[in-house]
Amino acid sequence: MREHVISVKVENRSGVLARVAGLFSARGYNIDSLAVSETEQPDISVMTIVVRGDDRVIEQVKKQLNKLIDVIKVSDHPPGESVQRELVLAKVLANPAKRSEIYQLAEIFRAEIVDISKRTITIEVTGEPSRIDNFVELIRPYGIKELIRTGRVSLLKEQKE
Amino acid sequence: MKKTGAEIVVECLKREGVEIMFGYPGGVVIPIFHYLFDAPFKFVLSRHEQGAVHAADGYARASGKVGVVIATSGPGATNLVTGIATAYMDSIPLVAITGQVSREMIGNDAFQEADVTGITRPITKHNYLVQDINDLARIIREAFYIASSGRPGPVLIDIPVDISRGETKFVYPETVSIRSYKPVTEGHPRQIEKACKLIENSKRPIVYAGGGVILANASEELRAFVKKTGIPITTTLMGLGAYPETDELSLKMLGMHGTYYANHAVNECDLLIAVGARFDDRVTGKVSDFAPFAQVIHIDIDPSSVQKSVRVDVPIVGDCKNVLREINKLVQPPSIDEWVKYVKEMKQNNPLSYRDSERVIKPQYVVEKIYELTEGKAIICTEVGQNQMWAAQFYKFTEPRTFISSGGLGTMGYGLPAAIGAQFARPDRRVIDIAGDGSIQMNIQELIVAVQHRLPIIIAILNNGFLGMVRQWQELFWGKRYSHTCINCQPDFVKLAEAYGAVGIRVEKKEEVENSIKRALEITDRPILIDFRIDREENVYPIIPAGKSIKEMITSELI
Numbered sequence: 185m186r187e188h189v190i191s192v193k194v195e196n197r198s199g200v201l202a203r204v205a206g207l208f209s210a211r212g213y214n215i216d217s218l219a220v221s222e223t224e225q226p227d228i229s230v231m232t233i234v235v236r237g238d239d240r241v242i243e244q245v246k247k248q249l250n251k252l253i254d255v256i257k258v259s260d261h262p263p264g265e266s267v268q269r270e271l272v273l274a275k276v277l278a279n280p281a282k283r284s285e286i287y288q289l290a291e292i293f294r295a296e297i298v299d300i301s302k303r304t305i306t307i308e309v310t311g312e313p314s315r316i317d318n319f320v321e322l323i324r325p326y327g328i329k330e331l332i333r334t335g336r337v338s339l340l341k342e343q344k345e
Numbered sequence: 346m347k348k349t350g351a352e353i354v355v356e357c358l359k360r361e362g363v364e365i366m367f368g369y370p371g372g373v374v375i376p377i378f379h380y381l382f383d384a385p386f387k388f389v390l391s392r393h394e395q396g397a398v399h400a401a402d403g404y405a406r407a408s409g410k411v412g413v414v415i416a417t418s419g420p421g422a423t424n425l426v427t428g429i430a431t432a433y434m435d436s437i438p439l440v441a442i443t444g445q446v447s448r449e450m451i452g453n454d455a456f457q458e459a460d461v462t463g464i465t466r467p468i469t470k471h472n473y474l475v476q477d478i479n480d481l482a483r484i485i486r487e488a489f490y491i492a493s494s495g496r497p498g499p500v501l502i503d504i505p506v507d508i509s510r511g512e513t514k515f516v517y518p519e520t521v522s523i524r525s526y527k528p529v530t531e532g533h534p535r536q537i538e539k540a541c542k543l544i545e546n547s548k549r550p551i552v553y554a555g556g557g558v559i560l561a562n563a564s565e566e567l568r569a570f571v572k573k574t575g576i577p578i579t580t581t582l583m584g585l586g587a588y589p590e591t592d593e594l595s596l597k598m599l600g601m602h603g604t605y606y607a608n609h610a611v612n613e614c615d616l617l618i619a620v621g622a623r624f625d626d627r628v629t630g631k632v633s634d635f636a637p638f639a640q641v642i643h644i645d646i647d648p649s650s651v652q653k654s655v656r657v658d659v660p661i662v663g664d665c666k667n668v669l670r671e672i673n674k675l676v677q678p679p680s681i682d683e684w685v686k687y688v689k690e691m692k693q694n695n696p697l698s699y700r701d702s703e704r705v706i707k708p709q710y711v712v713e714k715i716y717e718l719t720e721g722k723a724i725i726c727t728e729v730g731q732n733q734m735w736a737a738q739f740y741k742f743t744e745p746r747t748f749i750s751s752g753g754l755g756t757m758g759y760g761l762p763a764a765i766g767a768q769f770a771r772p773d774r775r776v777i778d779i780a781g782d783g784s785i786q787m788n789i790q791e792l793i794v795a796v797q798h799r800l801p802i803i804i805a806i807l808n809n810g811f812l813g814m815v816r817q818w819q820e821l822f823w824g825k826r827y828s829h830t831c832i833n834c835q836p837d838f839v840k841l842a843e844a845y846g847a848v849g850i851r852v853e854k855k856e857e858v859e860n861s862i863k864r865a866l867e868i869t870d871r872p873i874l875i876d877f878r879i880d881r882e883e884n885v886y887p888i889i890p891a892g893k894s895i896k897e898m899i900t901s902e903l904i
Contacts, residue, residue: 253491
């Protein structure tokens with residue numbers, strides 16, 4: 185059960201997200217994350233889907249996606265051949281005694297402090313998913329009040345000549 | 346020139362070459378019906394929207410053209426759902442038009458509002474909610490193209506009433522181009538070469554042909570392939586008629602209720618050539634034990650069908666007709682005389698059979714008589730259950746588009762409305778609905794449509810007073826507890842037929858069977874319902890229990 189990143193270019197129309205999401209639930213595929221946005225062409229959207237499964241399941245997922253009329257292109261994004269990023273916002277409990285430790289940690293991760301209150305600090309980190317995972321693990325002991333991740337976005341690297 | 350949305354709908358249907366449309370009116374489709382009143386094609390009013398959609402489906406299967414159906418919003422549209430799903434599972438080209446509440450009311454829980462594009466998303470090849478009247482003509486054009494190309498299927502167009510009533514300058518799109526939809530129809534030449542090699546070197550090959558052959562009108566190419574290679578052939582339920590069952594190389598149907606010899610031939614083959622078939626669970630049983638010694642060639646237009654449930658050695662994505670034509674040019678016949686002899690002997694020694702009786706009417710006997718008396722020239726529609734399997738087993742199908750049955754979804758109540766559609770498509774043929782006493786009651790209201798249009802459809806009810814297939818499973822696998830499957834409290838079908846203005850005949854003795862069918866065949870101006878009182882607990886054999894392998898095939902009552 186490997187994790188796969190599938191990038192799906194679709195017509196930017198209402199109902200398309202429901203079609204894609206419906207396909208996953210109807211056929212029993214699990215989505216780990218899903219991010220949707222516009223692309224350089226306003227009439228095309230891109231969905232970056234992280235899905236788990238063996239090669240045969242992933243092959244079926246891609247074929248089923250291709251079958252949807254509104255899907256223009258489905259491509260696989262293997263880790264080595266693509267740039268993958270994710271953003272996390274974490275609201276961490278931070279009493280004055282722990283604050284400087286958290287600041288240091290944020291600095292190491294080139295994170296940004298985006299909100300501070302008496303008891304919490306909200307930190308934003310962008311990066312590869314594994315880096316985000318590391319960051320989350322390191323701040324967990326301080327107490328995470330709320331955490332949200334955007335889901336992965338991915339671009340294929342330009343072919344080297 | 347300006348036209349209303351409703352006028353555009355009718356004009357576009359006309360330009361698509363629609364000959365007949367089935368449907369039922371309602372509030373938000375009145376504008377469209379206003380123009381259907383003097384449309385240049387036939388309109389058939391059903392008595393329930395489900396009847397209309399099955400009729401459109403039956404018409405499509407019998408004619409090869411796109412079936413067209415219209416219903417109103419809310420309950421009208423939800424009544425189409427079973428029929429759309431039926432067409433989807435069997436890849437039948439259908440365009441369903443539904444009315445929707447006006448755009449500003451959508452989402453307000455308006456009267457007769459339902460999210461029909463939402464409801465039908467997983468059971469349509471594609472669907473549209475028209476949001477701009479200027480898109481209407483293009484959408485209708487695309488719908489017909491999508492429904493009938495690639496792997497065919499139903500397409501639904503949901504039209505808000507204010508769009509039907511609105512006006513715009515009508516421009517008919519002469520061409521269709523959808524950037525995200527380009528079905529592959531030509532097989533890859535290298536794959537075709539590989540397939541030919543495998544075929545030529547095979548020792549024990551079998552052709553396994555499905556509904557895709559019929560959908561692609563590839564029956565001729567399939568026959569040419571079998572003729573050239575001499576390879577024995579079995580078909581799925583949906584493939585019946587793709588190859589003449591009267592031919593010595595035909596092994597008839599395979600799968601759960603397939604013949605002993607077809608299933609054993611597949612079990613022993615070293616090469617399985619799947620053409621337009623999708624390795625459905627009713628065919629494979631336990632997948633890991635299916636065709637265990639075989640390499641597999643799979644020809645299919647739908648890439649997602651390939652490698653879905655069974656590992657395939659040589660996939661060829663393309664239209665069966667084109668692919669078979671290319672293979673037929675290249676392929677050399679393998680030397681398989683011994684294998685063919687073996688398979689033919691197996692066929693001879695293990696025919697489909699039943700224990701006939703003089704005391705009671707056996708359903709298989711009725712089907713055999715129907716075959717004899719129609720000389721195999723009828724179009725057979727079925728309901729679902731035992732009636733469907735006996736029809737498939739004991740009628741010999743020789744032509745494509747002559748067996749019309751809900752295979753994938755298994756929709757009870759399909760047969761009668763489908764027969765109506767089929768009779769409109771083929772006025773030159775007798776259409777017979779082989780029915781059960783359970784299924785026929787699910788859409789019996791459509792009988793009046795056949796009476797109204799003087800369609801001489803014969804409804805042959807194999808009446809055993811049971812929901813027979815479920816009862817059979819209860820008998821074989823659930824300790825004979827016939828929980829809620831006895832339906833011998835039933836209407837007088839003869840009187841019911843007469844009340845509708847059809848002819849009703851009851852047959853209780855074996856010696857009356859032949860005459861009743863002859864009498865029915867003489868009537869040409871109204872439907873005839875024959876209530877055959879058959880052996881109540883007759884079973885369908887052979888049967889491979891669901892999810893089991895060929896080793897667990899039960900071949901007859903004796904075991």
